[in-house]
Amino acid sequence: MKRTAFFISDGTGITAEALGRSLLAQFETSRLYMVTKPYIDTLDKAHQLLDVIKKTGEEDGHRPIVIDTIIDQNIRDIIKSADALNIDVFSTFLEPIENELGVKSSYTVGKTHALTKAKEDIYKSRIDSVHYALDNDDGARTHHYDKADLILVGVSRCGKTPTCIYLALQFGIRAANYPITEDDMLDTELPKSLRPYRHKLFGLTIDPERLSTIRHERRPNSHYADLHQCQREVSDVEALYQRHHISYLDSTYYSIEEIAARILAAAGIERRMSPI
Amino acid sequence: MKRTAFFISDGTGITAEALGRSLLAQFETSRLYMVTKPYIDTLDKAHQLLDVIKKTGEEDGHRPIVIDTIIDQNIRDIIKSADALNIDVFSTFLEPIENELGVKSSYTVGKTHALTKAKEDIYKSRIDSVHYALDNDDGARTHHYDKADLILVGVSRCGKTPTCIYLALQFGIRAANYPITEDDMLDTELPKSLRPYRHKLFGLTIDPERLSTIRHERRPNSHYADLHQCQREVSDVEALYQRHHISYLDSTYYSIEEIAARILAAAGIERRMSPI
Structure with missing residues (x-):
């Protein structure tokens, strides 16, 4: 039927x-x-x-x-x-x-609603947040972190970028993201550009096998996509989160909507939404 | 109260x-x-x-x-x-x-629903579309246009990027975007990389005063943000749309949700949504 x-x-x-x-x-x-x-x-x-x-x-x-x-x-x-x-x-x-x-x-x-100033402001903040997320994607620029509501950290391809964009579009949250590299993990300190903003950091982690699959799609048969490499990076990044008391979430089994909503709930950040 | x-x-x-x-x-x-x-x-x-x-x-x-x-x-x-x-x-x-x-x-x-294979596929296509939109933003790479569902064109800062990202996140649509430059508008032909894909093009236009305001926020007092410059670009790009029979929409008074929904309705593209 x-x-x-x-x-x-x-x-x-x-x-x-x-x-x-x-x-x-x-x-x-x-x-x-x-x-x-x-x-x-x-x-x-x-x-x-x-x-x-x-x-x-x-x-x-x-x-x-x-x-x-x-x-x-x-x-x-x-x-x-x-x-x-x-x-x-x-x-x-x-x-x-x-x-x-x-x-x-x-x-x-029987009439539709006019856009009020307050709603326009919320709308503008959503668009500004999208541009902020794009400009501060992948650690590209780290000198705007003072304006961030949130800085997502994690290994390459664990879901940082789509999450930041969703947070911006849906909730008007300014979310930057910074990829934790192998060099960063060798150091017992946090990467220098992140140190002043420890309270804004939120970590993502991911199942190494899932990460390897995702990376293989991007760069097939690379060292980057190798399962052992992924296992090492994930275990190192989780150790880094624990060492620096950074809250983190496993993105493997959640949709972006869920990851975003859970991060805001965990970080106690209020949603800034405009009615559709 | x-x-x-x-x-x-x-x-x-x-x-x-x-x-x-x-x-x-x-x-x-x-x-x-x-x-x-x-x-x-x-x-x-x-x-x-x-x-x-x-x-x-x-x-x-x-x-x-x-x-x-x-x-x-x-x-x-x-x-x-x-x-x-x-x-x-x-x-x-x-x-x-x-x-x-x-x-x-x-x-x-009294139970929640398991994620089915079909839903997972739709979800994956949304995430892939987000990465596609980012990789094909701002005319950065034009050799993936064969995979696009849609190619948004328009002058700089008329709303192409947030719209592409929204189309990807919300509807799983692969939307690339290409900024029409002054050089492009001097030519009576379409930019070379767009020519094979005329049927995928959709234009955005914007009120020149609004455009000037937006550009001033990005580069204050620049030639780029000058009102006369914005007026010229907008009028040239609209002439280009008309010359090449490209459908277009004025983004000035619409939210991203509205722009995205109207483009899909006008272009007859089906939404690919997963339940939240």
Whole structure:
């Protein structure tokens, strides 16, 4: 049995999609096909999509699941007329919040929200953080560490760069990263450029076999990718973390989202998020 | 009146947070204070958080709003005992989906989901795409364009890099970017390295005043940041897009999320997402 779920929005669709995927991830079925339809912001587009939903239901032999975060009442009414299981996120949850706060939402009033100065500032800090992460990637420049919220350290290819970028984009965190080299590990002291910032350091470690696989993809059959080399580096870097009391996390079995969220929780750093 | 909203999860908290912020963005009030509490995955942590919720409600003089995506029934019961407006995302929406699909969710069964091979592959493609975006940033390497899903073009600092990285992280899209220089615009032809890939090109443009502001932050009082220079570059690059029939978007008033979602919608590229 095939079944299709539509995540529909008059905006980016990111909220509908995130919620929809979280909900459907709770089911074992592999026959769930998920489609995101952003920017359904005119009656014409809504009617076209209604046809698609109808046709999909006929082809599947089962009515689709529709999860939507559409603001406009007229557009929502068209989508709701489809033969589908309708999960209407805003209608369901905004009413109790309106009652609680004693004010009507702009959803109910039927307009989208203007970008406030505060939201713009948060947004700008996210973009600035992305550029900060890129400029301070891989130990390229170490003289901006005073501006870092966090400095991720670890051996090459343990996941520092994607984590820093995710921290910047998602949470507006300025995260630099510094690769711990073999030379760094020979020294009992921390690398010189890191010493003033020990309180900002957070370490990543990784399973040596996984590291070797990742490095082989980048430089096949190199000394760099050799399993023994990876084992040595990982064991040395963990010793360095312990010697200098640096908190660290094993990235092997976590997604970037999880690594980032766990680092912030462990380091007690607040997320700076703007609504989508 | 101050009011606090808690977004609570036994995982990263990203779904609860995204949904919560979308919901609360529909209200004009500036006195809503939002706090995310990820990894509430033990009874101890739940009891501690219950105390925090209670105390916050007393301090605010209003009971908090609690939006949660906790899987474990026992942990959820503790959080639910708080004097708060409870928005229980999974309970609300999973039951109708269970009835529709005729199967119980792992939520109801009380276990979290194992990472399947398919999900791992999607995850790996997201990380690979991030490295691809970084390796192919700023026209650094143009000989991997055959592997690109998309090549973003535009003048320096119009938003190409953060957009490429977001496309990679969020949607698993391999996006390279190529900065259009003044030399490129003198030529009536496309830059040589782009010619074989005209069908993959997507342009960004930007308001010249905004561009000038952004460039001044990077290189104050430079020729590069001069308003007339920015006006000339923007008008030349738009002429180039039109001459070569390249679709393009004005990034000035959109967030990265919006730019990315609009580009994919316009280019007809499918998102490759893994559940969080």
